[in-house]
Amino acid sequence: MEQISFWEVEVSPKAVNVASVPQRSPFRYPGGKTWLVPRVRQWLGNLPSKPKKFIEPFAGGAITGLTVAFENLANSIVLVEKDEQVAAVWQTIINTDNGAEWLANKIINFNLTPESAKLLISSQPNSTKGLALKTIIQNRVSHGGILADGAGILKNGEKGKGILSRWYPATLKRRILDISKVKKSLKFIQGDGFQLIKKNINSPNIAFFIDPPYTASKKKAGSRLYKYHQIDHEKLFELMAKAKGDFLMTYDDADEVRALALKYRFETRLIAMTNTHNTTMMELLIGRDLSWVD
DSSP states (O other): OOOOOGGGOOOOOOOEEGGGSOOOOSOOOTTOOGGGHHHHHHHHHTSSSOOSEEEESSOTTOHHHHHHHHTTOSSEEEEEEOOHHHHHHHIIIIISTTHHHHHHHHHHTOOOOHHHHHHHHTSOOSSHHHHHHHHHHHHHHBGGGOOSTTOOBOSSOGGGOGGGGGOOHHHHHHHHHHHHHTGGGEEEEESOHHHHHHHTTTOSSEEEEEOOOSOSSTTOTHHHHOSSOOOOHHHHHHHHHHOSSEEEEEEOOOHHHHHHHHHTTOEEEEEEEEOTTSOEEEEEEEESOOTTOO
16 A cells, blocks of 8 residues: 655545535636635634735636635735636726726626627627626626636526526626725736746745646646646646745645645645535645644
8 A cells, every 4th residue: 555645644524515605706617616715714714824915826716815805814815817808807896996886787787698698708899898798798608607618608507597597697796896895905917827926935924825727637627617727737836835925725636736746745635525516526735734624
């Protein structure tokens, strides 16, 4: 039997049901981290002091960063996203004056039908706000919320409701307006998460939450889920080994990822999650010290 090094000792705590966690993001996001929210609270609460800055370099639906903002778990939160469509939503809500109100009102007044959805999705908006609206609609009516090329539109949906099965305009409006209320603590940057990590690598009172596209394993699920799925995972691990601040990484459980964690002497924990279909799945947490995981 293969011997396991001390930094690889794993536990598998009771699964967190995502239905028990407040939903903050307007996105349905593939690989979303709602299930991890209780662990993020636990991690940040066990740090020696409240982080001055919380950085999420691969923000996506940003449920983690939003939770940190809503629950005041760090003084400031920086979200970074490269995808132009996802970025347009965050630019509109966080960086644009009255952008959240504009987007919320557009959503609540949008008459969603298969025809209106297809027309908007096929359009080429000439403004960031227009692209944000298109992105939210596309995200809501596509299979799994996938925005990458080739994602199809829901036909049957939940209980035969078709594209309306994931369309909750009042809820989306509330979430967007709620985010606008905490945006003073939020900063959004469209760009490369690696650059922001490098810029802050020597700052000690920073917490990094690292949730990159899952393309490190042979399964490479991220290649069909995300537009920008090609990243240098080895370089990412190398950077985090040099970072003065603490970090928490989450990855698909794969031999390639475990090998990188072993190489850089990071601890790993296998964590159970229960998705919205009540299916229990496992993901890998990675950090310098995961003794706080119960």
